[in-house]
Amino acid sequence: xxxxxxxxxxxxxxxxxxxxxxxxxxxxxxxxxxxxxxxxxxxxxxxxxxxxxxxxxxxxxxxxxxxxxxxxxxxxxxxxxxxxxxxxxxxxxxxxxxxxxxxxxxxxxxxxxxxxxxxxxxxxxxxxxxxxxxxxxxxxxxxxxxxxxxxxxxxxxxxxxxxxxxxxxxxxxxxxxxxxxxxxxxxxxxxxxxxxxxxxxxxxxxxxxxxxxxxxxxxxxxxxxxxxxxxxxxxxxxxxxxxxxxxxxxxxxxxxxxxxxxxxxxxxxxxxxxxxxxxxxxxxxxxxxxxxxxxxxxxxxxxxxxxxxxxxxxxxxxxxxxxxxxxxxxxxxxxxxxxxxxxxxxxxxxxxxxxxxxxxxxxxxxxxxxxxxxxxxxxxxxxxxxxxxxxxxxxxxxxxxxxxxxxxxxxxxxxxxxxxxxxxxxxxxxxxxxxxxxxxxxxxxxxxxxxxxxxxxxxxxxxxxxxxxxxxxxxxxxxxxxxxxxxxxxxxxxxxxxxxxxxxxxxxxxxxxxxxxxxxxxxxxxxxxxxxxxxxxxxxxxxxxxxxxxxxxxxxxxxxxxxxxxxxxxxxxxxxxxxxxxxxxxxxxxxxxxxxxxxxxxxxxxxxxxxxxxxxxxxxxxxxxxxxxxxxxxxxxxxxxxxxxxxxxxxxxxxxxxxxxxxxxxxxxxxxxxxxxxxxxxxxxxxxxxxxxxxxxxxxxxxxxxxxxxxxxxxxxxxxxxxxxxxxxxxxxxxxxxxxxxxxxxxxxxxxxxxxxxxxxxxxxxxxxxxxxxxxxxxxxxxxxxxxxxxxxxxxxxxxxxxxxxxxxxxxxxxxxxxxxxxxxxxxxxxxxxxxxxxxxxxxxxxxxxxxxxxxxxxxxxxxx
RNA sequence: GUCCGUGUGGCGGAAUGGUAGACGCAUCGGCUUUAGGUGCCGACGCCGCAAGGCGUGUGGGUUCGAAUCCCAUCACGGACACCA
Numbered sequence: 001x002x003x004x005x006x007x008x009x010x011x012x013x014x015x016x017x018x019x020x021x022x023x024x025x026x027x028x029x030x031x032x033x034x035x036x037x038x039x040x041x042x043x044x045x046x047x048x049x050x051x052x053x054x055x056x057x058x059x060x061x062x063x064x065x066x067x068x069x070x071x072x073x074x075x076x077x078x079x080x081x082x083x084x085x086x087x088x089x090x091x092x093x094x095x096x097x098x099x100x101x102x103x104x105x106x107x108x109x110x111x112x113x114x115x116x117x118x119x120x121x122x123x124x125x126x127x128x129x130x131x132x133x134x135x136x137x138x139x140x141x142x143x144x145x146x147x148x149x150x151x152x153x154x155x156x157x158x159x160x161x162x163x164x165x166x167x168x169x170x171x172x173x174x175x176x177x178x179x180x181x182x183x184x185x186x187x188x189x190x191x192x193x194x195x196x197x198x199x200x201x202x203x204x205x206x207x208x209x210x211x212x213x214x215x216x217x218x219x220x221x222x223x224x225x226x227x228x229x230x231x232x233x234x235x236x237x238x239x240x241x242x243x244x245x246x247x248x249x250x251x252x253x254x255x256x257x258x259x260x261x262x263x264x265x266x267x268x269x270x271x272x273x274x275x276x277x278x279x280x281x282x283x284x285x286x287x288x289x290x291x292x293x294x295x296x297x298x299x300x301x302x303x304x305x306x307x308x309x310x311x312x313x314x315x316x317x318x319x320x321x322x323x324x325x326x327x328x329x330x331x332x333x334x335x336x337x338x339x340x341x342x343x344x345x346x347x348x349x350x351x352x353x354x355x356x357x358x359x360x361x362x363x364x365x366x367x368x369x370x371x372x373x374x375x376x377x378x379x380x381x382x383x384x385x386x387x388x389x390x391x392x393x394x395x396x397x398x399x400x401x402x403x404x405x406x407x408x409x410x411x412x413x414x415x416x417x418x419x420x421x422x423x424x425x426x427x428x429x430x431x432x433x434x435x436x437x438x439x440x441x442x443x444x445x446x447x448x449x450x451x452x453x454x455x456x457x458x459x460x461x462x463x464x465x466x467x468x469x470x471x472x473x474x475x476x477x478x479x480x481x482x483x484x485x486x487x488x489x490x491x492x493x494x495x496x497x498x499x500x501x502x503x504x505x506x507x508x509x510x511x512x513x514x515x516x517x518x519x520x521x522x523x524x525x526x527x528x529x530x531x532x533x534x535x536x537x538x539x540x541x542x543x544x545x546x547x548x549x550x551x552x553x554x555x556x557x558x559x560x561x562x563x564x565x566x567x568x569x570x571x572x573x574x575x576x577x578x579x580x581x582x583x584x585x586x587x588x589x590x591x592x593x594x595x596x597x598x599x600x601x602x603x604x605x606x607x608x609x610x611x612x613x614x615x616x617x618x619x620x621x622x623x624x625x626x627x628x629x630x631x632x633x634x635x636x637x638x639x640x641x642x643x644x645x646x647x648x649x650x651x652x653x654x655x656x657x658x659x660x661x662x663x664x665x666x667x668x669x670x671x672x673x674x675x676x677x678x679x680x681x682x683x684x685x686x687x688x689x690x691x692x693x694x695x696x697x698x699x700x701x702x703x704x705x706x707x708x709x710x711x712x713x714x715x716x717x718x719x720x721x722x723x724x725x726x727x728x729x730x731x732x733x734x735x736x737x738x739x740x741x742x743x744x745x746x747x748x749x750x751x752x753x754x755x756x757x758x759x760x761x762x763x764x765x766x767x768x769x770x771x772x773x774x775x776x777x778x779x780x781x782x783x784x785x786x787x788x789x790x791x792x793x794x795x796x797x798x799x800x801x802x803x804x805x806x807x808x809x810x811x812x813x814x815x816x817x818x819x820x821x822x823x824x825x826x827x828x829x830x831x832x833x834x835x836x837x838x839x840x841x842x843x844x845x846x847x848x849x850x851x852x853x854x855x856x857x858x859x860x861x862x863x864x865x
Numbered sequence: 866g867u868c869c870g871u872g873u874g875g876c877g878g879a880a881u882g883g884u885a886g887a888c889g890c891a892u893c894g895g896c897u898u899u900a901g902g903u904g905c906c907g908a909c910g911c912c913g914c915a916a917g918g919c920g921u922g923u924g925g926g927u928u929c930g931a932a933u934c935c936c937a938u939c940a941c942g943g944a945c946a947c948c949a
Contacts, residue, residue, distance in 0.1 A: 042949050082949060155947075166947040214869055218944070221868050295945050298866040328866090332946095347866085424946095431947065501949070539943060542869080547946095578942090637942090666889070667877050673942080675877070682902095683890060690904090733878070737888035744888095809884040814930040816884045854929055860883040864929050 004692040006656025010773040014115055022789055023117045025073040027528050034070035035529050036062040037509055037570075039537030039545075040077045043103040043125070044084065047110045049579040049638060049664065049676055050538070052648045056661045057576060057670055057732065058536050059116045060769040064727050065533075066117070067768065067793035073529050075512040076111075076118045078104050078125035081132075081436045081501045083166065089467040096435040097463065100127055110649050114657045115772055117789070122515045126504035127435070131511065133458025134520040135503065136440035140451045141559035143441075147193050150449065153428050154266065156292050157185035161470040164432045167293045184288035189430035190439055190497065194551045198223055198422040201550055210572035212671075215542045222543050224423025226250045229407050230335065231416030233261060233311035236320060239276075242269050245311050245323065248334030248421060252410060253402035254341040256389035257362035259352055261311050261339050262304060262324040266331035273307060273325075280305065280325065287327040294330070302351050303327050314415040315391075326351070332425050342376065349376040363387045363402075427548065429500040432472045434465055436498030444485035444492040453486045459494070472496055505545055506552035509535075509569055510562055520561045530566040539575040546573070574730055577673040579664070580635035581644040584608040584621055586628065607643040610678065611650075635675040646676050658771035659685040665770055666736040687740070688774055691763070694747055695778040698760050701753035708750035715745045716759045717800035723766045724796070732770070739767060757782050762794050810835055811862040812844055820861075828855045835861050 017023065027033075038058040041051055055076075062074040078100075085096035104125055124131050142148050156165040158175035164187075169176045194201075202223045205216045229252035232244045245261060263270055265287040273280040283305040290300045304324035313319035321339070328347070329338060342352035342359035352359050363385040365377070386396050391409045407418035430439070438459045440452040452459060462480040465473035474480060474496040485492035507520070513529040514522035537545075553569040556562040562569075587603040613621045613630050621630045638645045651660045663684035668674035719742040726735035746759050764778040768788050779788035803824060808831065810818040818840035822831060832853055835841055841863055852864040 039949095044949090079949070083947085084949085164947075167945095168948045170947095218869055222945085224868095292947085293945070295866080298945085300866090302866095428947080433947090500947070502946095505949085538949095539870085540949085541944095543944060544946065545949085669878075672871080672878090677877085677890080679890060680877075686903095687889085693904095734888085737879075740888055807884085811883080811930070814883090814928090819884075852929060854883095856883060860930085862883080862929050 004689045006658060006688075006773070009777045010113065010115060010657055013773045013776040014112070016776070016787065017115075017117075017789065020787070022787065023074065023119050024121060025075070025119045025529075026071060027525065028071045029528070031069065031071040033073065033529060034062075034065040034534075035073045035532045036065065036534050037075070037512070037532045037536070039535070039541065040079050040505070040508060041107065042082060042084070043078045043080055043100055043107055045103040045106055047107050047648055049646060049648055051111070052114065052660055053579055053664045053670075053674065054536060054538075054576060055111070055114065055116055056664055056770075057574070057730075058534075059114075059118075059661075059772075060665070060727065060732060061534050061536075062117045063769040063772060063789065064793070066789075067765075067791065069792065072117075073512070074116075074118055075122040075515075076116075076120065077123055077508060077512065077515075078107075078127075079501065079505050079508070080104065080125040080127040081498075081504055083433065083435070085435045086433060086467060095463065095465075097127070097461075100125070100435075113652050114648075114661070117772070122512055124511065124515050126437075126501075126508065129458040129460050130516065131508075132437040132504070133460075134511070134517075135437050135499070135507070136452070136457050136459060137454055138507070138520050138556065138559060138561060139440055139499070140454060141561075142192070142555055143451050145555075145559055147196075147555050147558070149191055149193065150188055151191060152186045153189045153191075154184045154186055154292055155189075155432075157183045158470075159183055163470040163472075167291065167296075170291045170293070170296075173289055173291055173296070181289050182291055183285075184292055187430070187432075189428050190499075192427040192429060192551070192555070194427045194548070195422060195424050197551055197554060198225070198424045200554070201424075201547065204550070204568060208568065208570075208573075211570075212573065212575055215539075215546065215573060215575060218542050219547055222424065222547065226421050226423075227403070227407075228252065228334075228419060228421055229255075229410055229416045230419045231255070231314055231410060233314060233321075233339070235323070236310040236312065238269070238309045238323075239272055242272065242309075245269070245337055246335045247337045247339050248419070249339060250421075251341065251344070251399070251403065252406035252416075253387070253390065253397075253399060254344050254362045255313075255339070255406065255410075256315070256391070257341040257343045257360050258313060258321055258339040259342055259348075259357045259359060260322050260324055260355075261337065262326040262329055262351075263338075264329040264331040264336040265325055265327065267325075267329075267336045269307075269309075269323075270325045280307065283325060287325075290327060297328055297330070300327060302347060302354070304351060304355060306355070314410070322357070324351075324355070333423060334421055344376055344378055346376045346378065360389065362389045427500075427502075427551070429503055430497040431500055432475075432496075433498055434461065434467075434473045436501060437504060438474075439495045439497050439499055441495045442483055442485055442492045443495065444488065444490060446490060447485055447487040447492075449495075450485055450487045450492075456486070474498075502544060502548050503552075506548045507556060509549070510553070510556065510566070520556070523563070526561075526566065527563050530562065530569065532570045534572045534574065535570040536574045536576060538578070542575065546570070574670065576670050577668065578637045580673050580675045581610060581638050581646060581677075582635050582675075583633035583642045583644045584610070584613045584630045585633070586623075586630050607641075609643045610646055635673075637673075638676075651681060655681060655685045656688075656773070658688055658774045662688060662736070662771050665732040667733065669733050670730055687743075688771060690747075691743055691767075692774060692778070694743070695760050695764070695781055698753060698757050699781045701756075704752050706750055706752035706755065709752055709755040712745065712749040712751040712755055712759055714800050715742060715749075716762055717796045719766065720762065720794050721796035721801055724793070727769065735766075736770065739763065739770075742766075764788055765791055765794050806858055808858075809860050810838060810841060811860065812841070813864060814862060817841075817844070824858065828857060831855050831857075831861065835863065 036058050038054045062072050066072045080100050085100050088099045089096050156170050158165050158178055158180055160178035160180035165175055170182050173182055175182055202225055205219055228248055228250040230248050232246050235243055235245055265284045274284045290296050304326040307323050309323040310320040311323055340348040342349040343361045384396050384398050410416045440459045442450050444450055462477055481493045483492055483494050509532050510521050514525040554567045557567050585605050585607045587605050590598055590602055590604050592598055608630055614624050621632055623630055663681045667680055719738055722738045723735045742763055761782050761784050764775040768775040775788050805821050806824050807819050807821050809816050818838050820834050850863045850865050854862040
C-alpha cells in the first residue's frame, strides 16, 4: 500500500484549486454574500505561528460558508508602512521599499503552501502608490468636510539624535539608540476629529451584538464618558490674565473636601510661570522628561511644586487653597487642572501626605463612620454614604445622587456648570518619518496650508533618500519638497510629515471590495460586499485599530466613499489568543564579560531553539549533541529574543500544512492562548495518517451490508449536527474532538463497506474547512463528485438525532449516587415512582419520606432528605 | 498606576445552573511486528486494600443542586493613544 504523502497531496490539490480559480470572489446578486477578513499582516519577512493560527481560523470560516452556499470574499494584503523598514535601512543599509517588497514576496511564498482559500487577485500593500494615493484623496475630502485640523501637540524628542521617538522607543525615559534623556517638544501636527464622534461611537457599541463583550467594554472605557462639574476658582496672587482657574471634576460632591488645586505642566498658567520663574522652569523641565505616554505618567512618582498662587474656595472666600504644578495631571483631559480631595481619593491622599496638606472628610460610611488613615475612603458611586460636609447638611446619599445634587446646587449658585466630558482625544496622525503615506498638503507663503489637487495624486515618496543620519529624510531631500501652490501657482513647499500607519489599516477592508478602482471604493462593489461579516484578529487591537476603523468608516460615509450601512464595518468580531511555547535555557557562570572581571557566581543566560533540545529518558530536556541539561520556563508568547519560536515553514516541510492547521485548531479554544508542542504536532500528523489509511482501506473493500449500518449512520448524523454547531460557535477545538469521535466510531463499526464509505465521505466533508488537502484526497479516493471544496455542506437528519431512552442521574442532596434509564418522554409522576424504588434511594431513605423530590424531565433527579 | 480578561487531572481542554474531567497528549499494562520513536486493545482526577471520602486558584455567600451566579482575595496575561 502507498504511504500518506502530504507534500504530494497538498501540491496536487492546490494546483487544482488554482486551475479552477475556486477562490475568486464573484459578485453574485443571486447568492447571499459572506466577507471573512483576518487582520492583515505586517511584512516583517517571516510568517509565524500566530499568522498560521489567525489565517487558518479565517479559512475554516471561509470554506464553511462557501460550502453553505454563500458567495465568499476572503482577501489578503499587507500593512506595509511603518518603522521597522526604516530601522532595517538604518541598521543594514538598503531601502525601506526594497526591504518591504522583498519581505512581502517571501511571506507570500511562505503563506501559499498553507492552502488558504484566499482570492489572491485582490492582494495589495498599503505602500503601493495606488493604495495610498486613494488614501490621500480621502484625506483631502476629510479636510474639506472639516474632519481634519492642525494644532500643537507634544512628542518625545531625542536631543542627541535630533529626532522624534515613538513611545516604544523610549525606555526608562531615555532614547533607545542614543540613551539620551528624552524631552517633550511641541510640534504643529495634523489631527482627525474623532472626538466629534465620541457619543456616536459610544452609543453604537450597543448594537455590536456579535463583538466580544470585553472589547465593547474596553472601548466604552476608552471613550470614557463622564458627567461632572466645571467650576471656576478665583485666584490670588496670579499673573495678569489668570484671575480664574477652570477645574473639571467628576466628583463635585467632594468639593467641600478640597485641600489643594493642581495644574498640568502644560497648562497655560504653568507655561507662563515657566518663563518668569527659574524654579518652575526647572520643575516643568523635569516633568517633561517622563515622556508622553499615559502609562509612564501614571507610574512615575507623584510630584508637585507649590506655585505660591492661591485660589479661593467657591463656597468660602476666606478659604484659600494652594496651587501646585503636578506631574500627573494630563493637559488633554478636562481642563488640565483639578482640585484635590485627599480624604476620598488615594492619589490625592498620597500627594497631600507628601506635601503636608490637610484631608478633611466629606462623607463617611453609613455604618460606623471611618476616619481616613492609611487609605482614602472611596466608596463605589452606587453605595450610600452619610455626607458630613455636603452642600445640604447631613444626609445619606449615593455618590451618584450626590453628584447630581452637587451639580444642581453649584449651577443654582452660579459657581459652575454641569458638563459631559470624554476621555477620547482627537487622533494625531502626523509622523515625522519617511516610510508612510505623505500628507497631501502644501505650505504656501501667500495662501497658507493648501490641499494638493486631486489630479496630482498620488503624491509619491521619493526613492532617492538616505538613512545615514537621523530625522526625516523627506526634510533633507534636495528637490522633493519644492512644488507649486495648488491655489496661486507660486513656488511652495510640500508637507513632509507622513500619516500614522493606523490610517492605512483603518480602511483596507473597504478597499478589498474593489482593490484597483480609481476612486477609494467602487459603490456597487462596496454595496454588495460590505460589511465584513466576520473579522478575526488579536485582542491587542481591541481599542485603537478597531476604534479608528469605526471612526474612519463614518468619515468615509460622510465623504461619499461608503454606504450608510457600512458605518459599523465589522458585523462580527472574534479575538484570538496567542501561540505560546516553552522556553529552554542554560545559565552559564562567567568569570569575565568583555574585558571586565565579574564577581564570583555571575551567570549569563543562553536560550535554545526548540529544535536544539530533546527530551531525555529522565523526562527533562537536554541540548542535542552535548546532552547537557537545559532548564524550562512555562510557555510564553513566541519571541525571537527567547528563541521559543517554531517556524511554520519547517512544520509544513516535516508534516504538511494539514497537520499544522489541524494541530493549531485542535488544542485550545480559539480565544485562548495555545501552546505549540512538538508532541502535539506529531499526534496530529499520526491522526491524519490514520484517517488517510482508513480511507485507503475502504476504497478497496467490497460492499456487503453490516449489522451496524444503522448505528453508524446515526453517529454520522450526530457528528454532522455537532460539528456544524461547533463551527458556528467558533469552537473549532470542539469540532475537532467530534471529528475524532466519528473517526473512532467509523474505524470500529460493525458495518458494511458501502455504509462506511458514505460515512467516510461525510467525514471528509466535515474535515474540509480544517484540512482541505486531505479531505480532497479522500473525497477523490471514494468517488466523491467534483471538488469537496465546492461540495454542499451536509445536513443532519433531525429524526436521526433523537434517542428513545435517556439515562437520568439520581442525586441525593445534590451528589450523584445512582441512575435510572427511562423512555425519553416518561411523565414526572412515573419517574418519581421509579426513583423511590431505586435500591440506593431506598437504602438511604431507610423508610422515611424525602423532604423534597425534584425531577428535571430528561435531565436529572434530586432527592432531598 | 488605570482599564479589561483568564485560572478545572501530569499537560491542552470538555461541561456556562443539573452525572466534573468529552476529545487529545503524556504515562502504565497487554497483543501484533524480523525490528521500531509503527499499529491495535485496555487502564488512567486525588487519598484509600476496600467501603468510602475529597476535588474546578483561595475564602465566603445564593440555590434542592455551583466549575458555571454574587462578594472578597491571590496569581498570571492584554491595552494605555508615535509598535504593528
